[in-house]
Amino acid sequence: MKFPSIFRVNQPRRFQITPRHYDPVKEEIANRTERIRKELEEQGVLTPEDGENKGHTSRYGSTIRGAFTQGSPIKKQPSSxxxxxxxxxxxxxxxxxxxxxxxxxxxxxxxxxxxxxxxxxxxxxxxxxxxxxxxx
Structure with missing residues (x-):
């Protein structure tokens, strides 16, 4: 039984993730497209460069890799x-x-x-x- 108190006791936060949107049709299309692309690569019809998305640098890499360290004053050597x-x-x-x-x-x-x-x-x-x- 909990007694009333004027002090607030911190409770541990629970991790809850709620998906915002799940589209099974879109996921099925993506899986089928990936499977067909792999089959065409194995047959030699398609090269791995052709199958990549043209707008992205790589599937697993980030487009902002190193963006924070390039402009940081830590990397620059003092001129004097x-x-x-x-x-x-x-x-x-x-x-x-x-x-x-x-x-x-x-x-x-x-x-x-x-x-x-x-x-x-x-x-x-x-x-x-x-x-x-x-x-x-």
């Missing part, structure tokens, strides 16, 4: 070393470890040293970007 996510994570990791270790050994002055270093690197990068490239 600075666009690599792994290198960026490594730089951030070393920056955090260096800042924490510097704070333990030097104290709060390491923040100013880090800022001076960052400004210096930014100026060097800007200088090299402004410098015209040599033509070979």
């Amino acid at each position: 070393i600075f666009q690599s996510a792994g290198l960026l994570r490594l730089i951030i990791f070393f920056f955090l470890i260096g800042g924490f270790g510097g704070y333990l050994y030097i104290g709060p002055d390491v923040i100013y040293y880090g800022l001076y270093l960052a400004v210096g690197v930014a100026l060097l990068v800007g200088l090299f970007k402004l410098k015209p490239k040599r033509k070979k």
Whole structure:
């Protein structure tokens, strides 16, 4: 006997499949067509390429095979070393470890040293970007 409760208890979901449409005539026609096609292939009248459906790539394959991996950014290699996510994570990791270790050994002055270093690197990068490239 079930007692009334204010809490809802989850019930396991049951798997029920209900066919939407079943056409025995259409299935019989498909079976008969397949059987006749196989007989004609065995006799040599029909080649396996002629029996295939022209609109489909293959009977068992998918037409969208590889469609998701072709356009994914995972497959593309970064064009520059600075666009690599792994290198960026490594730089951030070393920056955090260096800042924490510097704070333990030097104290709060390491923040100013880090800022001076960052400004210096930014100026060097800007200088090299402004410098015209040599033509070979």
